[in-house]
Amino acid sequence: MNITLAQAQKVIAAAIAKSQELGTKMDIAVMDSGMNLTAFAREDGAWLGSIDIAMKKAKTARSFNMDSGVIGTLSQPGGSLFNIEHSNGGLISFPGGVCIKDANGEIIGAIGVSGSSVEDDQAVASAGANCTL
Numbered sequence: 001m002n003i004t005l006a007q008a009q010k011v012i013a014a015a016i017a018k019s020q021e022l023g024t025k026m027d028i029a030v031m032d033s034g035m036n037l038t039a040f041a042r043e044d045g046a047w048l049g050s051i052d053i054a055m056k057k058a059k060t061a062r063s064f065n066m067d068s069g070v071i072g073t074l075s076q077p078g079g080s081l082f083n084i085e086h087s088n089g090g091l092i093s094f095p096g097g098v099c100i101k102d103a104n105g106e107i108i109g110a111i112g113v114s115g116s117s118v119e120d121d122q123a124v125a126s127a128g129a130n131c132t133l
Contacts (some may be wrong), residue, residue: 001033001102001108002032002033002034002038002108002109003030003033003108003109003133004088005038005098007100007108007109007133008038008039008050008109009029009039009101010131011030011039011109011128011131011133012028012030012039012040012110012128012130013131014127014128014130014131015028015041015113015124015127016028016041016043016108017086017103017127018123018124018127018128019043019071019113019120019124020114022116022120022123022124024043024115024116024120024124025044025045025046025047025073025109025115025116026041026043026046026050026054026114026115026116026121026124027040027041027042027043027046027047027050027051027053027054027110027113027114028042028043028054028111028112028113028124028128029054029055029057029112029113030100030109030111030118031055031059031062031079031109032108032109033062033108033109035058035059035110037055038109040054040055044050046085046115047115049113050115051103052098053092053112053114054096054112054114054115055112056090056091056092056112056120057092057096057097057113057114058097058109058111058112058114059088059091059097059110059112060091060092060093060111061097061098061099061110061112062099062107062109062110063088063091064097065107067073067095067097067099067122068091068092068093068094068095068096068097068098068112069095069096069097069118069122071084071085071093072093072094072095075093088119094118095111095118095122095126096110096113096114096121096122096125097110097112097113097128098110098111098122098125098126098127098128098129100128100133101129103133108126110129111128112125113128
């Protein structure tokens with residue numbers, strides 16, 4: 001199953017609402033289960049450099065079916081996935097990438113968010129991923 005455009009737009013709306021609540025300006029990417037960009041939003045004033053980071057966070061989460069921040073923990077020196085961020089054409093191994101699941105728990109896509117602290121990025125991504133589809 002893949003996330004639909006309508007679902008991706010709901011994810012984006014939930015993420016934007018959380019971003020506004022936090023007072024941040026985010027770039028938000030939603031990819032389907034095949035890692036194809038389905039929806040994207042750049043809040044007014046969000047960093048241009050975060051566009052690519054948001055997309056790579058979503059790609060990272062979907063590539064390994066876990067939050068990008070978990071990949072970051074595992075990719076530290078001495079970790080089991082050390083240097084993995086250099087694979088797959090470049091991954092982002094810090095928080096802000098989260099898989100999106102349907103009502104049955106199946107992964108249908110991923111969201112990647114960038115534009116603030118990693119804590120804010122993760123909170124906004126989680127808000128989008130956990131919205132009611």
